[in-house]
Amino acid sequence: MKGLPRGLFGPEMLLLALILLLVDFVRGALLISFLPIYGEKVLGLSLDVIGIAITAHYLTDTALKLAIGYLLDRFSVRFVVHTGLLISLCGVVLLGSAIAPWLVITASALYGIGVSPIWIVCLMKVTDERRATKMGFLYTIWFVGLGAGPIVCNWLLDTSARFTYFLLVALSLAAWALSLLITNRTVQTVRTVPLRSQLAILGDKLRQLRPLLPGMILQTTGAAMLVPILPSFAEKQLGIGSSQYSFLLMAGGLCTVAGLMPMGRLSDRVGGKKWFLVAGFGLFALTLYALTAQPPVWACLALAAVLGCSYAAVLPAWNALLAAYIPPQQQGLGWGLMSTIEGIGVMVGPVLGGVLASLHGETPVVVVSAILFGLIGLFYFVFGQRMDGL
Numbered sequence: 001m002k003g004l005p006r007g008l009f010g011p012e013m014l015l016l017a018l019i020l021l022l023v024d025f026v027r028g029a030l031l032i033s034f035l036p037i038y039g040e041k042v043l044g045l046s047l048d049v050i051g052i053a054i055t056a057h058y059l060t061d062t063a064l065k066l067a068i069g070y071l072l073d074r075f076s077v078r079f080v081v082h083t084g085l086l087i088s089l090c091g092v093v094l095l096g097s098a099i100a101p102w103l104v105i106t107a108s109a110l111y112g113i114g115v116s117p118i119w120i121v122c123l124m125k126v127t128d129e130r131r132a133t134k135m136g137f138l139y140t141i142w143f144v145g146l147g148a149g150p151i152v153c154n155w156l157l158d159t160s161a162r163f164t165y166f167l168l169v170a171l172s173l174a175a176w177a178l179s180l181l182i183t184n185r186t187v188q189t190v191r192t193v194p195l196r197s198q199l200a201i202l203g204d205k206l207r208q209l210r211p212l213l214p215g216m217i218l219q220t221t222g223a224a225m226l227v228p229i230l231p232s233f234a235e236k237q238l239g240i241g242s243s244q245y246s247f248l249l250m251a252g253g254l255c256t257v258a259g260l261m262p263m264g265r266l267s268d269r270v271g272g273k274k275w276f277l278v279a280g281f282g283l284f285a286l287t288l289y290a291l292t293a294q295p296p297v298w299a300c301l302a303l304a305a306v307l308g309c310s311y312a313a314v315l316p317a318w319n320a321l322l323a324a325y326i327p328p329q330q331q332g333l334g335w336g337l338m339s340t341i342e343g344i345g346v347m348v349g350p351v352l353g354g355v356l357a358s359l360h361g362e363t364p365v366v367v368v369s370a371i372l373f374g375l376i377g378l379f380y381f382v383f384g385q386r387m388d389g390l
Contacts, residue, residue: 012182012183015178015181015182016118016121016122016182017122017141018178019081019085019118019175019178019179019182020118020119020122020141020142020145021141021144021145022145022171022172022174022175022178023085023088023115023118023145023175024141024142024145024146024149025145025146025148025149025152025171026092026149026168026171026172026175027111027115027145027146027149028145028146028147028148028149028150028153029149029150029152029153029164029168030092030095030108030111030149030153030168031054031057031108031227032149032150032153032227032230032249033149033150033153033154033157033231034153034157034164034165034168035050035053035054035095035104035108035228036050036227036228036229036230036231036232037154037157037161037231038157038161038164038165039053039104040231040232041161042161043098043099043104045101045104046354046358047228047229047232047353047354047357047358047362048351048354048355048357048358049101049104049105049354050104050228050350050354051227051228051229051350051351051352051353051354051355051357052105052350052351052354053101053104053105053107053108053109053350054108054224054227054228054350054354055347055348055349055350055351056105056106056108056109056112057108057109057111057112058112058224058343058346058347058350059109059112059347060109060110060112060113060116061112061113061115061116061343062340062343062346062347064112064113064116064117068080068116068117068120071117077121077182077183078179078180078182078183080117080121081117081118081121081179081182082176082179082180082182084113084114084115084116084117084118085114085115085118085172085175085176085179086114086176087110087113087114088110088111088113088114088115088172088175088176089114089169089172089173089176090110090114091106091107091108091109091110091111091112091113091114092107092111092168092169092172093169094106094107094110095107095108095111095165096165096169119142121182143257147249147253150246150249151246151249151250151253152246153168154231154243154245154246154249155243155246158241158243211383212321212322212325213341214376214379215277215318215376215379215380216338216341216342216345217341217342217344217345218345218372218375218376218379219281219345219372219373219376220342220343220344220345220346220349221344221345221346221348221349221352221372222345222349222368222369222370222372222373222376223345223349223369224345224346224347224348224349224350224353225349225350225352225353225356225365225368225369225372226349226353226365226366226369227349227350227353228350228353228354228357229353229354229357229362229365229366230245231245232357232362233291233362233363233365233366234248234300236362237292237294237362237363238291238294238295238297238300239294239297240297240300244297247301248300248301248304249304251301251304251305251308252304252305252307252308252311253308254308255304255305255306255307255308255309255312256308256309256311256312256315257312258312259308259309259312259313262312263276263312263313263315263316267316267317273317273321274317274380274381276313276314276316276317277314277317277318277321277376277377277380278377278380278381279313279377280310280311280313280314280317280377281310281314281373281374281376281377281380282373282374282377282378283306283309283310283313284307284310284311284314284370284373284377285370285371285372285373285374285377286370286374287303287306287307287310288307288366288369288370288373289366289367289370290303291303291366292363292366292367292370322338353365353369356368
């Protein structure tokens with residue numbers, strides 16, 4: 001890893017990072033591009049079925065994360081990850097031969113089961129020394145994989161859907177094979193907490209998180225509604241093919257990456273994180289709504305860039321707001337609970353988007369998503385000052 005500080009990452013961490021990159025590349029390609037495009041054009045699936053399949057993936061992924069600690073306490077790290085990635089490989093293989101909607105949904109759910117353990121294991125393997133730097137590295141790997149997957153997949157789908165499918169199978173197979181090299185060493189011991197104590201702590205955390213619940217659930221719901229319909233919306237309403245759609249994703253992704261650090265520094269320097277949330281969510285809503293006017297391709301690229309900048313403005317302020325509600329001594333439980341609550345919107349959104357698109361078309365889904373983001377911006381405008389960290 002050229003450019004990384006010497007001695008920061010050992011062979012084990014680099015191996016896990018490579019597996020994580022492969023897993024999230026396939027996940028991004030599968031959920032954002034391959035399943036919506038291949039499912040609709042080749043398998044003839046309706047958008048509501050595609051939405052249910054995507055929700056099935058996130059449902060099994062989220063549900064299993066709640067049990068990962070239990071599994072890792074009773075089985076070796078290598079066994080849990082290797083078995084999980086074998087299940088995900090079976091899901092990808094099944095998708096290629098699925099001839100009925102229920103098989104597609106099953107394949108997507110299997111993939112969610114399989115990829116769930118790898119991120120938790122990555123967290124377990126990170127040592128406390130220079131932890132923030134190492135976590136930044138892992139988050140970069142996650143973003144690159146999840147972003148590059150759909151972009152490459154869109155380009156390849158214009159050439160051959162069959163080749164694209166076999167590439168996803170090959171990458172899933174490679175991740176599964178690499179997991180055999182994982183050791184069973186952990187860098188920290190896990191203290192077992194009685195179930196009654198865990199439930200009491202969870203209840204206390206939920207009471208503290210009540211001011212955040214509207215934003216946490218609505219924003220992930222609004223974003224997840226777009227996942228099953230975006231490729232179809234781009235093609236049917238905007239007249240954009242798969243390759244051009246890839247450029248849209250690149251424009252949004254590059255602007256997000258370029259804007260994150262400057263926006264974070266600006267937020268820390270001037271304060272007033274409330275206004276970053278209000279402006280970011282409000283601009284996101286207006287830009288989404290502007291896409292429904294069916295602008296030309298060059299304007300779509302500009303709007304995608306604005307969406308990326310809006311996300312870059314929101315993310316640092318949002319993370320700072322979440323961190324204000326997490327006690328330092330309960331980081332794991334706090335962030336785990338945050339992820340689970342946000343996962344509610346991720347699970348519900350694709351179904352809502354797919355069903356709404358099947359009944360009324362893709363454009364109303366984009367309009368509803370824009371309305372949700374507008375409501376979130378309004379919520380922080382009215383109630384932001386009452387929250388910690390704003």
